[in-house]
Amino acid sequence: MLSLFDIRQICQEYSIVPQKSQGQNFLFDDNIVKKIITAANLNVQDTVLEIGPGLGVLTDYLINEAGQVIAVELDKKLLGFLEKRYQSVNNLKIIEGDILKLDINAFQLKPDYKIVANLPYNITSNFLRKFLAAPNPPSKMILMVQKEVAKRIVAKKGEMNLLAVAVQFYAEPQVLFEVSRQSFWPSPKVDSAVIKIKRKSQLFPVDQKLFFRLVKIGFSAKRKQLQNNLANGFHLEKNQAKDLIIKSGLAEKIRAQDLELKDWLRILEQL
Known part of the structure; x- marks a missing residue:
């Protein structure tokens, strides 16, 4: 597990400056990472799609738990670091690109693949819309999102919103635990939460x-x-x-x- 010191050293070595516009806040709390991995409940039969692996804090655990990991990274400097760090790892495929623009079908994902990610917060809604409505949606997603967005997703009668209806149409969302902003570097202005979104086995037969x-x-x-x-x-x-x-x-x-x-x-x- 990379410590805060390690993260700062790597960023200095590779001239990586966390970009606020890309939601780059690096998680360094090992307890939180372990809770995310436990929630994912992975085994060697699983294929995992990770979005925005950053410096590989989650990736380190995913490659040891899952049979195959596909990590999609947009930042070229982070991509260079990841390719060097994991060059000898056989069950990891690193893809460069914007997950919102990439063709999911090109990944050739197994039908019951899972998504585990510390999502850039500015893409959460569009990301959920893309994957929940996809022809081959994930069976489960374990996602780090902004705390207020997590609350919106699991909203009940009286506080419902467009995002909640959309997610709850396709899946069963649940807030697993909250994460302090102090668990990240640089520290964001808001707290986070980890949510589980489990695909419904059968959707409503409507237009x-x-x-x-x-x-x-x-x-x-x-x-x-x-x-x-x-x-x-x-x-x-x-x-x-x-x-x-x-x-x-x-x-x-x-x-x-x-x-x-x-x-x-x-x-x-x-x-």
């Missing part, structure tokens, strides 16, 4: 494009009642939108944050 159009329209103006958002988004008369909500078994003045996933599905049936 996903229409479903997410409905949800986006529902959340388009947060302070407005749902009937107003639906009327504007679907070009309905206000009475039509109100009837749609009532037929779905919901209160006519309800707001989007007060709907559970099943409520959106009932509205979809009435469209």
Whole structure:
């Protein structure tokens, strides 16, 4: 495990300056790393996709636990360090690129692959959207994300949001534990949390494009009642939108944050 001293030395040697724009905050707390690896529950049959391996703090453990590890790194200097550090490791493949732009199919991942990552916080939403809706989604993700984002993902009725509905449509999310900002160098301005996102074995048999159009329209103006958002988004008369909500078994003045996933599905049936 790399210590904080090691991390600073490596950064100096390779002229690596942590980029805030890329969310480069290096984890150096060994206890947190071990908790992440335990949560991943890996074995030699597993293929793991790691996003943003950085200096290899998680990678060191992943290559010892999993059968195959594919690590995707955007930063060229970090990539150079990783390739040198792991040049003799046979079960690790390092890929250069932006995970949001790369073709997942090119990785030839096994059907039940897992993702373990300390995600750059600025890509969390787009990353989840890409992988949860992918033709070959991971069976499980163990992710370090911003604490407030973790809370949004696992939100319940009364605090629901677009991200929560999207994740909960595809998977079962759970916050595992929180991580202090002091566990990173440089220290970010916010605390973090590790979440587990387990893919559902069976998705709801609905038109996903229409479903997410409905949800986006529902959340388009947060302070407005749902009937107003639906009327504007679907070009309905206000009475039509109100009837749609009532037929779905919901209160006519309800707001989007007060709907559970099943409520959106009932509205979809009435469209």
